[in-house]
Amino acid sequence: MLRSSGLSVPAVPERVEHVQQDWDRWRELLGSATDERAAQPGRICELCIPMLAVTGAGISMLTPEGNGVVVCATDDVASAIEDLQFSLGVGPCVDAVQRGAPVLIPDLDDPRDVSVERWPAFMEAAARTGVQALFAFPLRVGAVTVGALDLYRDRPGELDAQQLGGALFAADAAALALVHLDTGLPVESPSTGYASYHLQVHQATGMVQVQLAVGAQEALVRLRARAFALGRTLEGLADDIVQRRIRFTAED
């Protein structure tokens, strides 16, 4: 089942010479959009194409029940890859989510990751779409996996160290974007990921989770909403929570 995005597979630049290990560049690109698309899943996917020299990208969200929902895809093929995995219930992104680690298949004809042997149907179907390399990353808020980022190439080839670092950065930003999707909260600019927050923010997330009897994902949204409403930094609010100067109650 293909999305009706009307996009065809875009031509891939032979080699993106100017891709450089430049995190400021990622932050700038994610933070520069003046509209509400800054650091949104769709924009993150689009940026992956030039920044990581991939053909296309897609982001899926996991529902609390463990079902996948495609949030965005840059083209029909990326969309088909996401849909395939959810209909078959197997594939690199499903595995990445379960393992909590990236699954990298630089050449579908010569997969070095033995896990592909467990999904012959997916591999066959993926090959028919013209995909030659596939990389899946779990989107995590600490212990909780909220979705996955899939990148593909229409030619074989590994992500080099720099591209892998970029993909991990994109995954961190995408995790935060998914958590805040539809919450009406402004995205941070320049964008950072959950993993780059101070340790007290993670501790406070755990505390608020218990105070409100919600999951880590919801606790983080409530933390950010409160910090925003108070005009405070997340770090400052987290410190008050850890030092037990502020508590969240069900009425909050």
Place this chain on the structure above:
Amino acid sequence: MTHSDDTVGVGQTRAGALAAVFVSLADTLVDDYDVVDLLDQLVRACVDLLGVTAAGLLLDDQHGHLRVVASSGEAPHLLEVFQLQNDEGPCLDCVRSGVEVITGDLATQSERWPLFAPAAIEAGFRSVVAVPMRLRNETVGGLNLFDAWPNVLGAEDRRLAQALADVATIGILQQRSTHRSTMLVEQLQHALNSRVVIEQAKGVLAERNDLEMGAAFDLLRGHARANNAKLTDVANSIVRGELTLDG
């Protein structure tokens, strides 16, 4: 000062303690270990063996940030001073240059580190030694040794600190390398993400059991040890609500 003075003076206790630490680290490394647990053991060993006030490990997350992956203590001011070094401080200088940075008395260093020096003094520290975590020609992070006094660690102590920092680097590179060949950036990310999960779990335990963060960590680690489980696995189960601990 010669090395023999040191060993004769301090005697067998330090040599014995040193041997115990390395035996324990070697035991950990040949087994299936939890990387954050290993790094926490390392920073605590630094405090015990080197007699410093506090120790911490900061990793370059390969996104241009230094992040705390292990700390010998839980005090918020300590974490703050570690984290401040994202912007400025001896650890940042050490990671950028790839060489050891010795601050001397921080009271005289406010020009060099206008943010870091006063904050560190305010937190009760007077000197820092930052030792690089090196991998071939790359520096992946730094081991920070904070002291409440302005006197500086001797050359032998700093060599020992470098050896402990090297063990930490090896520990990070060794983890999970069984799956397939993994890249450095992924190994660093894994270690950092484990730290995040453990902090979340400490928050859950601290709130549920009315504990300070240090006690919450002890409860977490005690359960992992008693059940021969990895710290990060236990932490994951706690945050996901699959496991509750009494304490």
